[in-house]
Amino acid sequence: MGNNIQAPRGTYDVLPDQSAKWQEIEAKIIELCNLYQYKEIRTPIFEHTELFQRGVGDTTDIVTKEMYTFQDRGDRSLTLRPEGTASVVRSFVENKLFGLPDQPVKLFYTGPMFRYERPQAGRMRQFVQFGVEAIGSKDPAIDAEVISLAMELYRSVGLKRLRLVLNSLGDTESRIAHREALVKHFEPRINEFCSDCKTRLEKNPLRILDCKVDRDHPLMATAPSLADYLNEESQAYFDQVKMYLDELGIEYVIDPNLVRGLDYYNHTAFEIMSDAEGFGAITTLCGGGRYNGLVEDLGGPESPGIGFAMSIERLLLALEMEKVEIGQSQNLEVYVIAMDDASKKKAFGIIKELRSNGISADMDYTGRKLKAQMKSADRKGAAYVIVMGETEMASGQVALKEMATGEQQTVAFADIAGTITKKKSLEE
Numbered sequence: 001m002g003n004n005i006q007a008p009r010g011t012y013d014v015l016p017d018q019s020a021k022w023q024e025i026e027a028k029i030i031e032l033c034n035l036y037q038y039k040e041i042r043t044p045i046f047e048h049t050e051l052f053q054r055g056v057g058d059t060t061d062i063v064t065k066e067m068y069t070f071q072d073r074g075d076r077s078l079t080l081r082p083e084g085t086a087s088v089v090r091s092f093v094e095n096k097l098f099g100l101p102d103q104p105v106k107l108f109y110t111g112p113m114f115r116y117e118r119p120q121a122g123r124m125r126q127f128v129q130f131g132v133e134a135i136g137s138k139d140p141a142i143d144a145e146v147i148s149l150a151m152e153l154y155r156s157v158g159l160k161r162l163r164l165v166l167n168s169l170g171d172t173e174s175r176i177a178h179r180e181a182l183v184k185h186f187e188p189r190i191n192e193f194c195s196d197c198k199t200r201l202e203k204n205p206l207r208i209l210d211c212k213v214d215r216d217h218p219l220m221a222t223a224p225s226l227a228d229y230l231n232e233e234s235q236a237y238f239d240q241v242k243m244y245l246d247e248l249g250i251e252y253v254i255d256p257n258l259v260r261g262l263d264y265y266n267h268t269a270f271e272i273m274s275d276a277e278g279f280g281a282i283t284t285l286c287g288g289g290r291y292n293g294l295v296e297d298l299g300g301p302e303s304p305g306i307g308f309a310m311s312i313e314r315l316l317l318a319l320e321m322e323k324v325e326i327g328q329s330q331n332l333e334v335y336v337i338a339m340d341d342a343s344k345k346k347a348f349g350i351i352k353e354l355r356s357n358g359i360s361a362d363m364d365y366t367g368r369k370l371k372a373q374m375k376s377a378d379r380k381g382a383a384y385v386i387v388m389g390e391t392e393m394a395s396g397q398v399a400l401k402e403m404a405t406g407e408q409q410t411v412a413f414a415d416i417a418g419t420i421t422k423k424k425s426l427e428e
């Protein structure tokens with residue numbers, strides 16, 4: 001063989017022995033979103049690059065360093081979506097969902113996102129996010145609802161070691177006051193910071209606090225905290241969010257340094273971390289927050305929103321660390337063994353009949369001997385096995401063998417599906 005092609009760095013395959021876990025999580029997501037009345041939205045995997053520049057913010061790491069951007073054959077600049085919020089808001093505006101009689105519009109999505117990051121455990125270049133967005137309300141109760149939905153999903157798959165970290169980024173007025181204080185704080189010694197931070201000082205000084213290069217600089221620890229610059233209204237909003245979380249019995253810790261890596265946030269910001277032992281450097285499972293100006297920034301009417309996103313990859317990692325097993329694959333119900341060509345033809349018809357009746361059925365397609373086929377039936381966990389040869393073809397009947405008990409029952413060809421259906425309904 002020549003040089004084998006491998007999956008690109010930072011991507012991976014979900015192999016058949018893992019897919020049941022994904023399906024279980026996806027089923028839980030659908031069930032939970034139905035309980036909370038969030039409806040699914042599906043948006044394109046690529047968008048105009050400008051959407052993310054304007055939506056996510058052109059000083060963020062995501063936009064400056066991590067986007068998969070390309071020119072298409074019509075010379076448009078397109079980008080594989082690095083996150084879902086900008087796309088959902090674009091769609092909300094484009095499709096005039098703000099005009100729907102029932103606001104807020106409560107949406108959820110699951111799908112692949114793309115970021116050119118340095119791959120490590122829990123950090124991939126293609127990863128799958130589950131996210132929700134509630135757009136069209138600035139009721140603090142909806143903030144608490146969104147947070148509780150995220151927590152509930154983790155709980156429903158069996159995670160326990162969770163920590164909800166909460167902060168308020170305040171409104172525009174509070175943020176401007178804080179921004180001025182930050183500039184005053186960092187400006188005199190900005191020469192000691194990396195070149196990115198120098199740009200950040202002018203464009204978005206809050207981002208300095210997020211810098212991975214300068215995080216140990218002494219000025220970081222003494223930087224003015226946003227908490228001290230929240231105006232009365234922002235403080236009152238934050239207090240209400242906390243009150244609703246208390247009402248739901250959801251515990252949280254306040255972290256005034258939680259700033260989040262995207263520009264659209266204001267007021268509520270939160271992350272859910274895993275405290276499970278053995279977790280690597282990355283312990284954030286989920287991040288989200290309020291984005292009151294984003295719909296207007298993308299050309300819509302005033303429609304305040306809040307949402308979150310979590311990757312399924314990190315959820316699976318957390319399950320592994322907490323040693324929670326999910327995703328039992330469905331066992332095979334009937335394995336039909338054919339001894340010769342004539343019975344194979346009949347067996348082929350029988351498995352079709354079984355499947356039409358909602359019974360999973362399979363047979364051998366590699367011409368193996370009886371013994372090897374028996375082993376195969378065993379490995380697949382078949383509940384029933386049928387062996388068909390000359391005798392069965394002559395009598396029009398088979399011995400239906402129940403593997404768990406070894407019991408055999410003689411059944412006419414035409415009654416196989418009916419008999420199994422009856423047995424199944426007795427078991428239930």
Ligand code: HAM
Pocket residue numbers: 082083084085086115117122123124125126127129131132133261262284285286287288289290306307308309310311313314
């Ligand atoms: P984010 O914090 O950039 O926020 O990402 C949210 C979550 O996506 C992270 O907590 C993590 O679970 C997952 N994630 C991000 N990057 C990677 C990666 N490279 N590999 C694996 N998982 C990753 C957002 O994306 C916002 N759109 C969230 C939001 C929705 N805010 C409001 N609405």
